[in-house]
Every structure is written in C-alpha cells, then in structure tokens.
Amino acid sequence: MTEAIDPSRMCSVGLLTTECFDNLGDFIVQAEETGHDFIVTPVSHPTFRRVLNQDKSNNEQDQKSWKDRPVFDRKDLVVQSADFSQKAVGVLANWTQLDSHDPETRICSELAIKQEIDWACHISLSGLIFPALPQGSIFNTARVINNAVKSMSYTQFLVRVPVADKQDIQGNLGWKQWNRFRALTEYNTKIHVALEITSELPTDKQLLNMWLAEPIKAVIVPAEIFVENPKGYPVLPKPHQKFIQTLMDKMKPDMIVTLPTSKIHKKATPSSYSEYISYLNRKLPPLEDVDHFATGYQDFLQAPLQPLMDNLENQTYEVFEKDPIKYQQYEKAVYKALLDRVEHGSDYVTTIMVVGAGRGPLVNCCLSAAEKSERKIHVYALEKNHNAFVTLQNAKADLWGDKVTLVFADMRKWTPPTKCDILVSELLGSFGDNELSPECLDGAQKFIKDGGISIPASYTAFASPLASTRLNNNVAAYKDLQHCETPYVVMFQQVCELASPKPLWSFEHPNTQGDIPADGDPMNNLHNTRYGYADFTVEHDMMMNGIAGYFESVLYKDVMISIRPETHSPGMFSWFPIYFPLRTPVQVPKGSTVSLQFWRLTDVKRVWYEWTATVQGRDGQEMTTLPIHNVGGRSYYVGL
Amino acid sequence: MTEAIDPSRMCSVGLLTTECFDNLGDFIVQAEETGHDFIVTPVSHPTFRRVLNQDKSNNEQDQKSWKDRPVFDRKDLVVQSADFSQKAVGVLANWTQLDSHDPETRICSELAIKQEIDWACHISLSGLIFPALPQGSIFNTARVINNAVKSMSYTQFLVRVPVADKQDIQGNLGWKQWNRFRALTEYNTKIHVALEITSELPTDKQLLNMWLAEPIKAVIVPAEIFVENPKGYPVLPKPHQKFIQTLMDKMKPDMIVTLPTSKIHKKATPSSYSEYISYLNRKLPPLEDVDHFATGYQDFLQAPLQPLMDNLENQTYEVFEKDPIKYQQYEKAVYKALLDRVEHGSDYVTTIMVVGAGRGPLVNCCLSAAEKSERKIHVYALEKNHNAFVTLQNAKADLWGDKVTLVFADMRKWTPPTKCDILVSELLGSFGDNELSPECLDGAQKFIKDGGISIPASYTAFASPLASTRLNNNVAAYKDLQHCETPYVVMFQQVCELASPKPLWSFEHPNTQGDIPADGDPMNNLHNTRYGYADFTVEHDMMMNGIAGYFESVLYKDVMISIRPETHSPGMFSWFPIYFPLRTPVQVPKGSTVSLQFWRLTDVKRVWYEWTATVQGRDGQEMTTLPIHNVGGRSYYVGL
Known part of the structure; x- marks a missing residue:
C-alpha cells in the first residue's frame, strides 16, 4: 500500500x-x-x-x-x-x-x-x-x-x-x-x-x-x-x-x-x-504547523512592518494570535512575575498595563496568569489602532468586565492616571528592535512604578553571514540600489549559514541608564543608537550573499522567546528571520574571517540600520571591504 | 629673477x-x-x-x-x-x-x-x-x-x-x-x-x-x-x-x-x-609636444572610434597627420621593404596600395621612401570617405600626378585591376585590432600578389591591471551597466599600473593560415576571434579598478610603432591607451596573482571584447572571481 x-x-x-x-x-x-x-x-x-x-x-x-x-x-x-x-x-x-x-x-x-x-x-x-x-x-x-x-x-x-x-x-x-x-x-x-x-x-x-x-x-x-x-x-x-x-x-x-x-x-x-x-x-x-503556516513564503522577501506608520489588518492579528508558543511564554512570564512580586494570599492588586494590546491576546494571558497564580490584578489595555479597539470593547463587554480598563491612545503620548507594576508589550520584530520596541517603551516606561518591571525585560539582536543563490537573485531582480539595502523578513529555505549567529547588541527595559527624563520625552534618541560587530571564522570556501538576523528575548528571568536557530522556541511561528542583503556576493575562502558591522541609527523622524562586511584571510590579509550599506538610511528606514 | x-x-x-x-x-x-x-x-x-x-x-x-x-x-x-x-x-x-x-x-x-x-x-x-x-x-x-x-x-x-x-x-x-x-x-x-x-x-x-x-x-x-x-x-x-x-x-x-x-x-x-x-x-x-596635445584629455573617457560606421572629420585628419613619429616609421618601413625587394637600378615598378588613404599622408610616405631608396613605384590610394577623397584629388592634381591612382571604394568590396607588392594601411586602434584592422585587411589581402607584404606586418594587444580612483569615478558617474562594460580611449594621468603589461594575442598580415578564401570573402569571421590571458603577480596591497590596454606593431622587420609604456615610440601621440573598466573595484592583496581573461569575439555584424579578472592569494586560494564583462557584446561593440 x-x-x-x-x-x-x-x-x-x-x-x-x-x-x-x-x-x-x-x-x-x-x-x-x-x-x-x-x-x-x-x-x-x-x-x-x-x-x-x-x-x-x-x-x-x-x-x-x-x-x-x-x-x-x-x-x-x-x-x-x-x-x-x-x-x-x-x-x-x-x-x-x-x-x-x-x-x-x-x-x-x-x-x-x-x-x-x-x-x-x-x-x-x-x-x-x-x-x-x-x-x-x-x-x-x-x-x-x-x-x-x-x-x-x-x-x-x-x-x-x-x-x-x-x-x-x-x-x-x-x-x-x-x-x-x-x-x-x-x-x-x-x-x-x-x-x-x-x-x-x-x-x-x-x-x-x-x-x-x-x-x-x-x-x-x-x-x-x-x-x-x-x-x-x-x-x-x-x-x-x-x-x-x-x-x-x-x-x-x-x-x-x-x-x-x-x-x-x-x-x-x-x-x-x-x-x-x-x-x-x-x-x-511530515510537515509541522509552522511549515504549513509558511507555505508559499519560503525565501520570499517581505518588507518588514512599519508598526508606527501602519495599522495592522484584522487578518494579520487573526494569524499571529494563533501562535501556540508565544502567548504560552507570555502567560508563564506574567505568572512567574506575579508569584515573585506578591505574597500568596495578599490583597495587593497588581496593576498591569498592556501597551499595544491589539485584539487582546496579552490581556487574556495576564488574566489567565492571575487566575493560575491566585493573585489579584487590574489590567490597562492600551491600543492606538481604532479598528482593533472595537474588538477590545467587545472582549471587555463579553468577557473581561471591570478587571480591564481600555485606553485608546499612543503609548508614547498617553498620560496615565496611575502607574503600573508590570508593563507588558509585544513590539518585537525579527531583529528584536526593528519594529521600534525601544522607542515605544521609552514612552511607556514612565507608566512604571519604581521597582516595576517590563515584560519583555530585554532582547538581543543576532547576525550571521548567509549564502543563498535564491535570495541573492530575488534581491538582484529588482535591479536597483534600494532593494539591495533593504532588510527583508524571510522564511529561509534554500540557504546556508557560513557560521552560527552571534549577538550584536541588546536593549533592556525599563531603561535605568538615566537617559530618559522622568517625563518620558527625551530630547534626542541617541540612547537607542547601537553599534555592534561580530567575527566569524569560516571553515570552508563559501560565498556570502547576505546576513541573517534573529532575536532572542528574555520575557522574565528564565522565560525566553527566541528565533535564533540554536535556541528557537519550538513551534513558535510568529517571526521569520530578517535578511540583510549585500550588494555584491562575496567570496569567502576557507579559514578566513568574516567581520560584520552593524549600526542602529536614529534621527528625529526615523530609525534605520547600516551594515557592512569585511573578509580577512587566514594570515590577517585584507581581502574584501564592502561599502557601508544604506548610508544615512537612504534606502530603508522605519518611521517614528 | x-x-x-x-x-x-x-x-x-x-x-x-x-x-x-x-x-x-x-x-x-x-x-x-x-x-x-x-x-x-x-x-x-x-x-x-x-x-x-x-x-x-x-x-x-x-x-x-x-x-x-x-x-x-x-x-x-x-x-x-x-x-x-x-x-x-x-x-x-x-x-x-x-x-x-x-x-x-x-x-x-x-x-x-x-x-x-x-x-x-x-x-x-x-x-x-x-x-x-x-x-x-x-x-x-x-x-x-x-x-x-x-x-x-x-x-x-x-x-x-x-x-x-x-x-x-x-x-x-x-x-x-x-x-x-x-x-x-x-x-x-x-x-x-x-x-x-x-x-x-x-x-x-x-x-x-x-x-x-x-x-x-x-x-x-x-x-x-x-x-x-x-x-x-x-x-x-x-x-x-x-x-x-x-x-x-x-x-x-x-x-x-x-x-x-x-x-x-x-x-x-x-x-x-x-x-x-x-x-x-x-x-x-617642461611639457613635451604630446603633453600639449593631451591638455584637457587627461583621464577623460573617449568612446573608441567606429571607423567603419563613421567617417572622420577633416579636423581629426589634420590633428593626426601632425604626428611627428608615426609617418617617419611608415616611411622607414616602406623604404626598407623597397630596398629588400628590388635591386638597386632595377626598372621594376613596385605596386603599392594604400588602403584607407585618408587625406594622403601614407601616400606621401611611400613617394618619399621611393625617392630616397631610388626605387620605382606606383601607388593606388583607396579611400571610402567621400570628403577625404576630395582632398586626395587635390593632392593628385597638385603634387602626385601619374604616380598615384585614386580609387573611391571600401577595401572590403573593391575588385582591383591588378595586384600589389606592398599593401600599406594605418587602421590600428589603441588595442591594435579594435578599429577592425583584421577585418578590413581580410578584404584587402586579396589585392596582394603571392610573396607580397602588408605594412603593418603584425600587431599585438597588451593588457595590465590598473588602479585609478579618477577613472573609476568617471565611469561610475554614469550609474549604468553599459558604461561599466565599455572600453574607452584615455590619456592616463592619475593612474598606477599594478604590474607591467603582458601580451594577449597577435594578428599577422597577410593571413597565411588559409582561413580566408582567395576571393577574400570568408563565410564567417571565426579566424579573427581571439582568446588571451595573462597572470600578474602584484607585490603590494593595491586596488584594481580597470585594465589598461596598449598595442605594439611591427610595420616591417625591425621597424615598430608602440604605445606600450616599456617600448613607447618616443613622441608619437596618435594613440592614447585604452581602458577597460571593471564593474566593481577589486582588492588585490600583496603577493596575490591577478589573472586577466580577454576575448575578441565576432558575429555577422559586430566585433566586441569580453573580459574578466580573478585574484588568487599567495597560497593559490581563490579570492575574487568577477563576472564576465560585456556578455555577447551587450554594452559595447564595433560595427562591421
């Protein structure tokens, strides 16, 4: 048979x-x-x-x-x-x-x-x-x-x-x-x-x-x-x-x-x-859920989200709310935080603010974590998308009742009536900070009481040199500079990493560096600029066509989510990796070292990345130095 | 003072x-x-x-x-x-x-x-x-x-x-x-x-x-x-x-x-x-004549001549006829050939055909060589440019008389009334064959008697890897593929060769390989295709931006003209070098080997070059392989 x-x-x-x-x-x-x-x-x-x-x-x-x-x-x-x-x-x-x-x-x-x-x-x-x-x-x-x-x-x-x-x-x-x-x-x-x-x-x-x-x-x-x-x-x-x-x-x-x-x-x-x-x-x-989800997306170049400039469609919420792992992890993080912060049997009502509540999945996580931990909470659910806000009102009317207060506002501008113990957000992009989580949370962190926490607590961007004829050609098909300097969200399929990813930089929340004034409105965004580099020894003759980007995030203590291959949260499908193209394919001889250089840069209205790569021979001999890509955000940026 | x-x-x-x-x-x-x-x-x-x-x-x-x-x-x-x-x-x-x-x-x-x-x-x-x-x-x-x-x-x-x-x-x-x-x-x-x-x-x-x-x-x-x-x-x-x-x-x-x-x-x-x-x-x-001549042309990109498709202007003839060396060498070549071929005192009238006579400088060289050598000659002067042909008629009327027969014809198509002892032409471009001297002389060689000769007898193309920020930027300024794959005639100034030029290929005339039928009309032009390569060891870390091209030509026995720097005919200014760009600058580490690959290719209507370069490390390790440039003559060709 x-x-x-x-x-x-x-x-x-x-x-x-x-x-x-x-x-x-x-x-x-x-x-x-x-x-x-x-x-x-x-x-x-x-x-x-x-x-x-x-x-x-x-x-x-x-x-x-x-x-x-x-x-x-x-x-x-x-x-x-x-x-x-x-x-x-x-x-x-x-x-x-x-x-x-x-x-x-x-x-x-x-x-x-x-x-x-x-x-x-x-x-x-x-x-x-x-x-x-x-x-x-x-x-x-x-x-x-x-x-x-x-x-x-x-x-x-x-x-x-x-x-x-x-x-x-x-x-x-x-x-x-x-x-x-x-x-x-x-x-x-x-x-x-x-x-x-x-x-x-x-x-x-x-x-x-x-x-x-x-x-x-x-x-x-x-x-x-x-x-x-x-x-x-x-x-x-x-x-x-x-x-x-x-x-x-x-x-x-x-x-x-x-x-x-x-x-x-x-x-x-x-x-x-x-x-x-x-x-x-x-x-x-057999194919896994994530494979079914990815069908048709393999090696397809998607422009990353512009979350502050665009509002998500209902269908997008619908798809991502189905992630079987992400919300489990959020619930676990809130659960552990509640256990740590409030004694069993206490009457203390923990204030949780969910910023960017969308259609409410994180609100559900919080309520469910409160129930399991037998802790009392009150949730503020902030959302700036007027369409999603209607769905939130339905949920409040049908399910949540008084346990949840809805707020229609941009978290960067809202003035809260009270402060919270726990700030919960899901603003991460494939590279961690690429959907402007740092900038959004700068605005929101004034909601947090002294000693309060943010979930996620931190996130780290990872990068590795990547070979892929298919991705190379998909980018080259556009025949212009702009597409060669734009990062894409891609479900990798016909690719090969030249070496394992390494970390570039991290963000922590709340930011305790004193860079952000108490009123949450910094004069400039210099504290969210980053520079990171990583060296990779490549063991075989290979070609490098671009750079793979991933993130790893600590939600709370040992509760993590990750799309880095080595630590990928099993079954989580909400994020594909990010792909930074290189303008020309680079020959990488056996034993040579690839250095990747990355910057996260900002001005008043924009956040963007610049990146470059160099190759050095076994003997330290300089072989290739690529031009810095996306100079001044000329080809790609995320709007603030 | x-x-x-x-x-x-x-x-x-x-x-x-x-x-x-x-x-x-x-x-x-x-x-x-x-x-x-x-x-x-x-x-x-x-x-x-x-x-x-x-x-x-x-x-x-x-x-x-x-x-x-x-x-x-x-x-x-x-x-x-x-x-x-x-x-x-x-x-x-x-x-x-x-x-x-x-x-x-x-x-x-x-x-x-x-x-x-x-x-x-x-x-x-x-x-x-x-x-x-x-x-x-x-x-x-x-x-x-x-x-x-x-x-x-x-x-x-x-x-x-x-x-x-x-x-x-x-x-x-x-x-x-x-x-x-x-x-x-x-x-x-x-x-x-x-x-x-x-x-x-x-x-x-x-x-x-x-x-x-x-x-x-x-x-x-x-x-x-x-x-x-x-x-x-x-x-x-x-x-x-x-x-x-x-x-x-x-x-x-x-x-x-x-x-x-x-x-x-x-x-x-x-x-x-x-x-x-x-x-x-x-x-x-102090500046030499050639420097004065070159003023304003330094590092300026000129598209090479299309001699078969375009007719030269009077002014162009005027300038190039002033070359103090080129015509000296031609006269010397004809002189030596006459001495070798005809005994002193003989009544034999040597028939010389000048193909591409322009306004007549080579005719003058022949007449002068005949006088000095005390040999009798008759000259046929062929020209296809109807404007230059008027000037030839003036010269015949005023100076040459019966010693010269004028013919208004394309040398590839003319049927001669008789054959010649010596065929004289000046069809060379900066790379030797790039102005289609081989194709023109294929047509004209049927004019030559058995045992007759061509002046020039042969020419060789030379190439060397070149660094030049200025030339790199002049080409890049066009921002398109076409200009990156077009050779230019350039008076080099702000340049540095990575190594001395080496020969790629040669042409000899008359072609005795039997490739050309007696009627001078070959079915295809395959015998004028060429492939040549040269390796250069580079002694210091350098950049390569393009390739310098030169020619050397044997007019007759030891009478040469050359624009290759090592053997450049002193004072001759008729040719600037040719410059083949590379689409991206290439890093050339100390001790590595640059290989240049060149093809001269033809189809029914066109002649073009393709080229590429590779770099190998001291240990033979492959570092860079550039794409083949000007595939199928897509960016540049010379029309037949």
Whole structure:
C-alpha cells in the first residue's frame, strides 16, 4: 500500500541513459512502464564528434565547410524530432572542450554546443544538461554557456556537478568549480545545477549543507552508488538517504536515476531504483504547523512592518494570535512575575498595563496568569489602532468586565492616571528592535512604578553571514540600489549559514541608564543608537550573499522567546528571520574571517540600520571591504 | 629673477598652523606677506574637548545638555566668522574618537565633528581637513564621515594621510588605512586626500606611485622634514623633491607647508619653506609636444572610434597627420621593404596600395621612401570617405600626378585591376585590432600578389591591471551597466599600473593560415576571434579598478610603432591607451596573482571584447572571481 504524500512535495523521477537509442519512443515506453516520469538521453550521437577534426582521418574540407555552415546531419541526432520533447531531458555532448588550449578545438566545441542547444530549444526539450565542467580553466566554458543560454526560455539549462570528487572526497572540488563558473556567469538565473550524488559523501555536514544555497533543479542518483541490502535489493546508505531527503524537502528537485549498464545488484529490477527514490520521497518527515503556516513564503522577501506608520489588518492579528508558543511564554512570564512580586494570599492588586494590546491576546494571558497564580490584578489595555479597539470593547463587554480598563491612545503620548507594576508589550520584530520596541517603551516606561518591571525585560539582536543563490537573485531582480539595502523578513529555505549567529547588541527595559527624563520625552534618541560587530571564522570556501538576523528575548528571568536557530522556541511561528542583503556576493575562502558591522541609527523622524562586511584571510590579509550599506538610511528606514 | 611657469601648472601654497590664533586676520596677513596663498588652522579650540566628558571634572549635566542641543560657545571657535573663509582651510578637532570602544565617547565625537563640519560649511570655508584616520578599527569613522560629507557642496573635505608610518616606513600602513576607509565610503567623490610627506619615504617606487591613483587635493610638507643645505637653508632630499614634483605634475594639488614651532633650520625665514616649494613647482620638467596635445584629455573617457560606421572629420585628419613619429616609421618601413625587394637600378615598378588613404599622408610616405631608396613605384590610394577623397584629388592634381591612382571604394568590396607588392594601411586602434584592422585587411589581402607584404606586418594587444580612483569615478558617474562594460580611449594621468603589461594575442598580415578564401570573402569571421590571458603577480596591497590596454606593431622587420609604456615610440601621440573598466573595484592583496581573461569575439555584424579578472592569494586560494564583462557584446561593440 502506498503511503499518502502531500502532492506539493512529490518529486518526479527520471531515467538517465548514456546509450544512444535508435528508437527513443520505445525507450520512453519502457521507462514509463518501470515507474519513471521522464527520460534523460544524449542529444547527439558520438559520431558528431567528427566536427572537432581531432583525428586527422576525417576530411579536413568537410570539417571546414561545417564551420562555415553548421547544420546537423539527422543521423547525428539521437533526439530527432519534437515528438518526445515533453518526456525527455537532453544531455549535451561530453566531448566538447571549450577550454582547450587549441583555438580550433575551442571554436569547434563552441559551434557544436550552440548547435545542440539551438536544436534542443527548437524542439522544446524540457531540459538540457551540460555533462561536466572541465577541470582547470573554465573561463571559456563560462563565457560560451553564459552567452548560449540567453536565447533559452522554455528549455531549462542544468550543469551536472558531483557532490564529491572521487580522488578527494573532502576537497569540495565540485562546488568550487561550480562556484567559479557561477561567479563568471554572474548568478545567471537561467543556469541550474543537476547535483550528482556520489558513492562517498563528505563527512563534514557543512559541505553538504552548502548545496542548499545553490540553484539545484535536479538530483542524479547513479545506480552504481546503491548498495545491496541483506536481501539483495539496492538501497542507499543512511547519510545518502538523509541528504537526498533534505534536498527533496528544501529544493523539490527532479530526481534522476541511471540505467545500470550491467546487473550490479542481485535482486534489482528495472524499476528498483526509481521505486527506492519514490519511497524516500514518501518517507519525508511530515510537515509541522509552522511549515504549513509558511507555505508559499519560503525565501520570499517581505518588507518588514512599519508598526508606527501602519495599522495592522484584522487578518494579520487573526494569524499571529494563533501562535501556540508565544502567548504560552507570555502567560508563564506574567505568572512567574506575579508569584515573585506578591505574597500568596495578599490583597495587593497588581496593576498591569498592556501597551499595544491589539485584539487582546496579552490581556487574556495576564488574566489567565492571575487566575493560575491566585493573585489579584487590574489590567490597562492600551491600543492606538481604532479598528482593533472595537474588538477590545467587545472582549471587555463579553468577557473581561471591570478587571480591564481600555485606553485608546499612543503609548508614547498617553498620560496615565496611575502607574503600573508590570508593563507588558509585544513590539518585537525579527531583529528584536526593528519594529521600534525601544522607542515605544521609552514612552511607556514612565507608566512604571519604581521597582516595576517590563515584560519583555530585554532582547538581543543576532547576525550571521548567509549564502543563498535564491535570495541573492530575488534581491538582484529588482535591479536597483534600494532593494539591495533593504532588510527583508524571510522564511529561509534554500540557504546556508557560513557560521552560527552571534549577538550584536541588546536593549533592556525599563531603561535605568538615566537617559530618559522622568517625563518620558527625551530630547534626542541617541540612547537607542547601537553599534555592534561580530567575527566569524569560516571553515570552508563559501560565498556570502547576505546576513541573517534573529532575536532572542528574555520575557522574565528564565522565560525566553527566541528565533535564533540554536535556541528557537519550538513551534513558535510568529517571526521569520530578517535578511540583510549585500550588494555584491562575496567570496569567502576557507579559514578566513568574516567581520560584520552593524549600526542602529536614529534621527528625529526615523530609525534605520547600516551594515557592512569585511573578509580577512587566514594570515590577517585584507581581502574584501564592502561599502557601508544604506548610508544615512537612504534606502530603508522605519518611521517614528 | 623668477623663471616662467605655465600658469596652468602652478600650485597654491598654504601655511598650516596647529596654534590657535586669537586674531586670525593678523595671522593671514603675516602668512600672505611671507608668500603663502592661504592658511590652514584648527576650526575649534582644544577647550571644545570638554564635550567628550572624559575627565569627570566637568559638570556632567553641562555635557548632557550639550548632547541634547549641540551648539558652539563662540569662545570654542578659532574661525569665528566668515570673514576669512576664502583664505582659510580648517582642520577638524584631533581629539575625537569615532571608533572608541566607549559608546558615549563615540556618540559625542560624532556630534562634535558634525557640529564643526556644519559650521565650516555655514561660513563656506574653502576646505576642511580630517586630521588622522584612527589606527585599528575605522568602521564608525567611515560611517560618520561618509554621512557628514553628504551635505557639503562648496567646502572640500580632505583626510590627512601620511605617506609612511614612522615605525614602519615600508609597511604602507597609511595607504592601507586610507584604502579601507575609501572602500567603506565607496569611493565617495566628496572625500579627498591631503597627503603628508614624511621625513622617510618608502624606497620601493611602487609604494609612491600608487598614490598617483588616489584623489589627492593637497600635499602637506611639514617644516620638520626639511634638511639644512651646507649654507644652512632648508631644502628637501632628492627623493622628496622628485616625488613632490611628480605629484605637482600629475595632480596639481594645493601645497601646504607648516609653521615650525621652533627654529629648526639656521638660515630659515618665515618664507623659506613656501619659497622652496614654489621653486620646485617652477622647476617642473617642461611639457613635451604630446603633453600639449593631451591638455584637457587627461583621464577623460573617449568612446573608441567606429571607423567603419563613421567617417572622420577633416579636423581629426589634420590633428593626426601632425604626428611627428608615426609617418617617419611608415616611411622607414616602406623604404626598407623597397630596398629588400628590388635591386638597386632595377626598372621594376613596385605596386603599392594604400588602403584607407585618408587625406594622403601614407601616400606621401611611400613617394618619399621611393625617392630616397631610388626605387620605382606606383601607388593606388583607396579611400571610402567621400570628403577625404576630395582632398586626395587635390593632392593628385597638385603634387602626385601619374604616380598615384585614386580609387573611391571600401577595401572590403573593391575588385582591383591588378595586384600589389606592398599593401600599406594605418587602421590600428589603441588595442591594435579594435578599429577592425583584421577585418578590413581580410578584404584587402586579396589585392596582394603571392610573396607580397602588408605594412603593418603584425600587431599585438597588451593588457595590465590598473588602479585609478579618477577613472573609476568617471565611469561610475554614469550609474549604468553599459558604461561599466565599455572600453574607452584615455590619456592616463592619475593612474598606477599594478604590474607591467603582458601580451594577449597577435594578428599577422597577410593571413597565411588559409582561413580566408582567395576571393577574400570568408563565410564567417571565426579566424579573427581571439582568446588571451595573462597572470600578474602584484607585490603590494593595491586596488584594481580597470585594465589598461596598449598595442605594439611591427610595420616591417625591425621597424615598430608602440604605445606600450616599456617600448613607447618616443613622441608619437596618435594613440592614447585604452581602458577597460571593471564593474566593481577589486582588492588585490600583496603577493596575490591577478589573472586577466580577454576575448575578441565576432558575429555577422559586430566585433566586441569580453573580459574578466580573478585574484588568487599567495597560497593559490581563490579570492575574487568577477563576472564576465560585456556578455555577447551587450554594452559595447564595433560595427562591421
């Protein structure tokens, strides 16, 4: 019985052959009958190689006239018509030598490959695979392909790259050559990777994870890398299973198995390999709530909220109130604070002010915490959004009654009739302070009695260097400076961190530094400016496309919420990470140190970030110094 | 008696003081009386330092209220009014610590420096000098200045940078820190260098020359670095003289001498130092013809000629016919060829075809060579520009008579009545083949008899990595991709090569490779495509902004013309170098290898170049791989 699998997670499985079938139709029928969705076949016969004119047995005049008028002899073609285009992916000739030292070989290779690409596009093949990047120089290969794919629209272009080199498993040579190629072709969005799984995989997890940042559209699993299980059936070793499933989960690639040239696994049938791959696909770990919530948002760039300038929609409240973890943690924080601050059995009525009450979830947390802790409280619920305020009135009428006083006001300007013991707010953005929690709480902290507290008590911004072709290209697609200097809220998917995040700065509430006058109206906002930096040693050659940002917040004592991967509150979905782009991708050699510099800056009307990155070699040698991004908030700011 | 100096080469000389004069007007009068054009003075008194509040003796409340409302007490200012603005350059406070570890010190330093800048702009000081980049971290310094100069328009901003560090003369620390600063501020065109000459200069010439690529607007020569000559007068050592004169010649900076705090040279008077600097200025080596010719063209980007698509103006012919060297060399080449090919006394009439005769200078060369060599010739003069053809008819009527046959035709299409012994052309561009000499001569080589020759016989393109802030900014000013991928013809001035040029490829004529059919009409132009690369080891930390291109041509045997610096034909001014920009400046660490990759590519209608550069570290580690520029000729091509 086939297990159920979410159709949106299902990968197609194709069958690759290096044989040149005379009757491609028959082969496709066979492939389909043995459980394959498509086939992968050479475009042309090895006979076509004659155009290189390397064995001087051929007539030189023939080759010369081909150079003048490059056209296929139909006998040279394996895929001879458009009949099977929808079911077939082509593989380009493996004998071209675009980076040969011999100019003649280079020129003829270029003509031959262009001729094949042209034909593949003409008959609308669904995909075309370049069989292997040359070792050594790849400059001319990059130039030719970069140019040739310009005219491709329907047909997808893929470059086959092995995960590991047979001679040097840990050397990451495949990725390095691909990376060089991709830099030369400038992240050309028409060029993708067909990743070949190899019999040995690197043991360092990072060397596998870095592929998650690459534009993988197909994964090739050769029959030869399967092993026999005790019953004689072909299966894959555990690390291979895991890596392939991660790729399926994150990239949803087309899967390609190969036709073994001889029987290599006792009990293998022509369908064994594809069935095994489909089995791995079905066995993907089930999606969690947060994944469902994130569907469609993966690697999508959202501009961060402007909470003081915009009012939230009802639907937005609706979604975020469903977070199963965040409000649990708030309730726990209020509960613990009440236990700590008021003796059991006391008549003391703790005054709690919820600032930015929205539709009331935090008010509910407070009331519920009071009940559980058997402490008396009175809640003031402040809200500046006139629409949400109607919902608050409903809740007061229907549920809360006298325990809650509603106030329609901007917390930065309200004059309270009394002061509170506990100030509760949920103003945090993905980077902690990016939705202006510090500025809002500056205004609100005058509501707090001496000895009173704020929940949250503090929050810290974290950052780490990030690789992601997809995010790089999503930003580059805008083709302007502004989008390259704007942080986005992003549900990361096809990304790889170069190193673990490190803290940049923190805010604490109430602010006891004496910077804020008692009337809560500071002359300037200099006390909310911040500067932080962090150094990251990077252990492998990698690219850096941007910076991942996270926050961690202490609500009260040991009650935390966090979106930093290492400490992420399990199941909490209210925040995606924040992504700070870099204007150009930066090469980060093995062993070098990436330094990130961040500023939080303010003027009378705005808050913004500036950031930059530098790379220093193992020997301290300076390699790259990027310009400071978003100078003076020119591209992005949050309005006060 | 004062020697004459070209007023366009005269540098102003200013007097710098670190003293804070109460009466600035008196000081300016004194300075003028002792031969100075302007003064350089602190903007504010050291008393202003109190705002840092570092010695806790001050009233903390004072400092705090200054932070809220930063305004000058007039007693803090040395330059108290706009009265002397035209005669004064300000120096910013030297006690600010923008990269202090203490946030309070950073914030107050930023406020203080902004306050000074704001005042300087308000009173329209002609310039403002930032006294010294901090050692170590300069991130916040860069951010603050980058932001502060935004509002400056009239007042020039300069950063004082010493040529050499006292502790480490050869370490190039000054340049490195400036370079880091400039990368962070992204070649901000409002930030210039005030270069301080130090008592010791690095002995490696390249460490001095690299300053020629920087935006130097002032040169500071402290009194302390002068030495006493035998008569007791202050003079500078030879290397200092030479370097200062080079700077005067290339950058025309404002010169600044300092007021010695005590008598350090026996016979020195208050005017000795400025007089010595003015003397060096007057003693600049006189301009050569080529310099006069180049006036106004230095570092100016000219789009290269499109000789097949455009016809030259009469004025252009007029200028280039005046080249004192080029036609000498052509005449010598024809002369030697005639001597070699025809025996003395023979009646053989050598047929010479001048293809692209213009207004006839090469015809004159041929006739003159024939006369000197006492050989008989007949000249065909081909020209496709109908305007120039009128001038040719005048010359034939007035001078040449029967010795010359005029032909109005495009050499690629003309069918000759006879063949020639010698084909003479001057179709070379700055990069050799960039004005399509190969394509033109493909068409014309069918005119040549078996055993006949072409003058030029061959030409070779050379390239080298180049640093130049000025060229970088001239290209960047266009703010588009197209201009970053277009080669320009440029008279280099404020540039520095990272290494000497190397050859990329050559063309030979007549082409004997059999690529061109006898009818001279090849089916394709593949035989004129080229690929070349060159590696350069760079000995110091430098920046690469673009690539310098040159050509060398063998006209006939040992008769050459060249614009490659190492072999430049002395006095020949017909060609400036060519400049290939790079889309982003590239950091090139000491000891690393720059690889340049160049292609000459063609299709049916166009010829273009593509290029890229990579940098590899000492250990072979890949640091930078730039994208291939001008993919498919998208930004620039020459029409066929």
